[in-house]
Amino acid sequence: MHRSPLFVPTRSGLTRRGFLTVTAGGLLLAGCGGGEGVGGQRDQEGVGGFSGEAYDGPALSLAYWNGFTGGDGPAMQQLVASFMSAHDNISLKNNTVEWADFYQRLPAAANAGKGPDVGAMHLDQLATNAARQVIAPVDDLAEALGLAESDFAPSVWGPGIYQDDRYGVPLDVHTIAMYYNQDHFTKAGITEAPTDAASLDEACQALQQAGIQNPFWMPNQWPAHLMFLSLLWQFGGEPYAEDGSEATYDDEAGEQALAWMRDQVDKGYSPDNVDIDTQYVAFKNGQNSITWDGIWQINDLQESGINYGIAQIPVIGDEAAAWGNSHNFFMSEQAAGDENRANAAKTFIGWMSDQSASWSQAGMIPARNSVREQTEFTDSVQYGIREQIDTLHFLPPVPGLGDVQIPTLEVAVNEAVLGKTSPADALSTQAGNASKMMQENLEKFGS
Amino acid sequence: MTATVTKAVPDPARDRVGKPPPARRRGDGLVAWVFLAPYLVLFTVFVLAPIVLGLWISLHSWDFTLPNKPFVGLDNYTALFDPGSVSFDPFWNSMQATGIFTLFSVPLLIVVPLAVAMVMNQRFRGRNVFRAIYFAPYVLGVAVVGVMWRFLLDRNIGAVNSYLGALGLPDDIAWLSSVPPAWVALVGVTVWWTLGFNAVIYIAGLQDIPRELYEAATMDGAGWWAQFRNVTLPSLRPVTMFVTLITIISSANMFGQSFLMTNGAPARETQTAIFYIAETGLQNFQMGQAAAMSWILTLALMVLSVVVFAIFRLRGSLESS
Numbered sequence: 001m002h003r004s005p006l007f008v009p010t011r012s013g014l015t016r017r018g019f020l021t022v023t024a025g026g027l028l029l030a031g032c033g034g035g036e037g038v039g040g041q042r043d044q045e046g047v048g049g050f051s052g053e054a055y056d057g058p059a060l061s062l063a064y065w066n067g068f069t070g071g072d073g074p075a076m077q078q079l080v081a082s083f084m085s086a087h088d089n090i091s092l093k094n095n096t097v098e099w100a101d102f103y104q105r106l107p108a109a110a111n112a113g114k115g116p117d118v119g120a121m122h123l124d125q126l127a128t129n130a131a132r133q134v135i136a137p138v139d140d141l142a143e144a145l146g147l148a149e150s151d152f153a154p155s156v157w158g159p160g161i162y163q164d165d166r167y168g169v170p171l172d173v174h175t176i177a178m179y180y181n182q183d184h185f186t187k188a189g190i191t192e193a194p195t196d197a198a199s200l201d202e203a204c205q206a207l208q209q210a211g212i213q214n215p216f217w218m219p220n221q222w223p224a225h226l227m228f229l230s231l232l233w234q235f236g237g238e239p240y241a242e243d244g245s246e247a248t249y250d251d252e253a254g255e256q257a258l259a260w261m262r263d264q265v266d267k268g269y270s271p272d273n274v275d276i277d278t279q280y281v282a283f284k285n286g287q288n289s290i291t292w293d294g295i296w297q298i299n300d301l302q303e304s305g306i307n308y309g310i311a312q313i314p315v316i317g318d319e320a321a322a323w324g325n326s327h328n329f330f331m332s333e334q335a336a337g338d339e340n341r342a343n344a345a346k347t348f349i350g351w352m353s354d355q356s357a358s359w360s361q362a363g364m365i366p367a368r369n370s371v372r373e374q375t376e377f378t379d380s381v382q383y384g385i386r387e388q389i390d391t392l393h394f395l396p397p398v399p400g401l402g403d404v405q406i407p408t409l410e411v412a413v414n415e416a417v418l419g420k421t422s423p424a425d426a427l428s429t430q431a432g433n434a435s436k437m438m439q440e441n442l443e444k445f446g447s
Numbered sequence: 448m449t450a451t452v453t454k455a456v457p458d459p460a461r462d463r464v465g466k467p468p469p470a471r472r473r474g475d476g477l478v479a480w481v482f483l484a485p486y487l488v489l490f491t492v493f494v495l496a497p498i499v500l501g502l503w504i505s506l507h508s509w510d511f512t513l514p515n516k517p518f519v520g521l522d523n524y525t526a527l528f529d530p531g532s533v534s535f536d537p538f539w540n541s542m543q544a545t546g547i548f549t550l551f552s553v554p555l556l557i558v559v560p561l562a563v564a565m566v567m568n569q570r571f572r573g574r575n576v577f578r579a580i581y582f583a584p585y586v587l588g589v590a591v592v593g594v595m596w597r598f599l600l601d602r603n604i605g606a607v608n609s610y611l612g613a614l615g616l617p618d619d620i621a622w623l624s625s626v627p628p629a630w631v632a633l634v635g636v637t638v639w640w641t642l643g644f645n646a647v648i649y650i651a652g653l654q655d656i657p658r659e660l661y662e663a664a665t666m667d668g669a670g671w672w673a674q675f676r677n678v679t680l681p682s683l684r685p686v687t688m689f690v691t692l693i694t695i696i697s698s699a700n701m702f703g704q705s706f707l708m709t710n711g712a713p714a715r716e717t718q719t720a721i722f723y724i725a726e727t728g729l730q731n732f733q734m735g736q737a738a739a740m741s742w743i744l745t746l747a748l749m750v751l752s753v754v755v756f757a758i759f760r761l762r763g764s765l766e767s768s
């Protein structure tokens with residue numbers, strides 16, 4: 001039998017943009033879902049009523065799923081190891097999958113009853129998985145641990161709530177930062193990291209005069225849409241209606257944000273057609289001087305040995321704002337069906353939340369205010385952008401929104417930065433498409 | 448499927464007086480089914496059942512993570528033919544991308560491997576080394592090929608543009624994020640990657656052509672070209688037909704190269720049908736919509752295969768008459 005050479009069962013791990021594996025068992029599972037959804041027969045007894053005391057029942061093993069495959073992996077392994085040494089009766093079976101595959105596998109596995117008991121996922125995926133009945137509410141846990149909105153970085157608390165129930169306990173917040181090449185800055189006589197559009201412009205000109213032809217490369221794929229969202233909020237825009245009814249980035253704020261991104265190419269600060277990941281590779285090679293990227297790259301930059309600096313992203317629009325996301329712990333519906341499992345899972349989540357200072361080693365910012373005062377964070381590189389924490393914006397908790405964004409907003413940003421389409425046209429077309437898809441999702445998820 | 452070899456067709460009229468007809472059919476039929484069983488089981492479970500299930504899924508709004516999978520009739524199909532729907536543009540755009548890719552890659556993947564096979568079929572020193580070199584890329588997985596060429600073809604920091612520049616050629620071609628260069632890159636990489644497979648099939652076909660035919664042609668004073676036209680090509684027809692059909696189907700199912708190298712960019716211009724179907728079904732969980740798209744792609748491929756088959760048959764009958 002001829003194996004089609006064009007069939008692909010894997011994906012590259014090079015970009016963080018999520019996509020798919022053809023091996024996901026979903027296709028086969030689709031046929032045997034029966035009438036019962038995930039955790040359809042939940043025993044109400046198992047849920048709620050967590051006392052906050054550590055689990056003291058018989059020894060059990062929890063399946064723990066996460067997507068920490070990058071520089072954040074070792075830090076998580078360490079945390080898991082110290083949790084297990086502190087709790088004899090709970091062992092964790094760790095399953096780490098690329099985030100990209102994680103969100104396709106999780107519902108499929110949960111559907112087949114082979115999912116995790118506990119895990120970590122992004123804040124903007126909680127609503128989707130709550131609507132799919134993959135994850136269970138953890139209100140009692142938040143209550144027992146005395147967690148409250150005031151304990152956490154601003155605006156990270158709200159999006160964890162879907163239909164009046166809390167589904168996630170935030171571990172960290174992460175965002176994008178501006179990285180710059182210290183040697184280039186010295187050479188160009190720049191003493192202060194740029195803080196707004198004008199100073200960024202001056203810095204780019206100074207760098208060009210110092211011989212760096214293209215100092216600031218503008219990506220058109222990952223993380224271009226994170227830059228766009230940050231700028232949109234800076235110009236006073238909002239990407240989506242809070243109730244998930246429409247996409248709203250096709251306004252003046254969106255156009256200004258996207259036009260500014262394309263301007264960096266027109267002004268010659270960026271070359272045209274920056275291919276995927278290139279701006280970052282070029283930064284590590286010293287071919288450009290400034291790049292905006294996620295704080296999860298910190299460990300990678302440290303290892304590369306480049307002499308870099310980190311700063312908050314400049315305020316290009318009217319107010320400081322930046323895209324943010326957060327890793328949240330969740331408990332699955334599967335664990336919720338068994339009281340012992342549920343309590344063990346909650347014990348784990350609570351302990352992790354307390355110990356999250358060492359998570360700073362992963363380049364992340366701990367979500368809890370008290371934890372951010374500990375030395376693990378104050379000594380970290382990302383402490384340099386601590387003020388940005390107060391200006392983070394998160395996507396609203398709308399089921400299916402993450403999936404809508406990839407074929408719409410990301411495409412619009414790609415087209416406009418490549419100069420194929422004007423920002424206004426690109427945004428209005430894709431916002432229209434996104435709104436239609438969001439309407440379909442509202443119907444599908446029945447909110 | 449009969450085990451008895453009879454030269455003449457038995458005449459039923461004679462059997463009345465003669466001995467009974469040889470025992471056959473019943474037992475042989477059972478043996479045949481037993482031999483067929485393993486294949487049929489696999490075929491049923493992994494081909495037939497999914498096809499039927501796919502058809503069933505395509506009539507529903509099927510999100511396998513939700514308990515409710517409402518029946519929607521032909522809505523998934525009508526949406527694909529309604530210019531106002533969200534999926535209309537991306538789907539037909541992806542079908543067009545698949546069409547463009549197939550149109551340019553198939554002829555190259557039929558002609559170039561044949562030329563390579565003709566050369567590799569000659570006797571010369573180091574022939575096996577060259578055969579190995581041409582076949583080598585085929586053993587790589589698409590992930591390796593895609594990632595490697597993505598770095599080589601990068602517009603700003605890729606080796607290809609850097610060498611072009613060194614040769615005094617334009618060094619700012621966006622191989623991965625502008626069309627048509629992206630198509631040149633995707634087709635070129637695919638030909639480089641898979642020509643070894645087709646070449647090996649051709650070599651096997653060439654070695655099956657009886658030498659007497661070439662000797663006879665030489666006696667008749669046929670030159671190299673005449674021999675190629677009148678002996679090689681007609682003898683290779685079944686092989687060429689196989690290669691053509693297989694290549695068309697593989698090219699129409701292209702996904703990995705555009706997923707890894709261009710990610711569909713610029714915009715969605717290099718997003719192929721399988722890419723879009725996978726995105727719809729496996730990422731957005733809209734299995735019903737994805738199954739409907741798969742069916743349309745499948746029907747298009749079936750029609751195309753029948754046409755190719757007919758062309759080869761027609762040519763064959765024209766030449767033999």
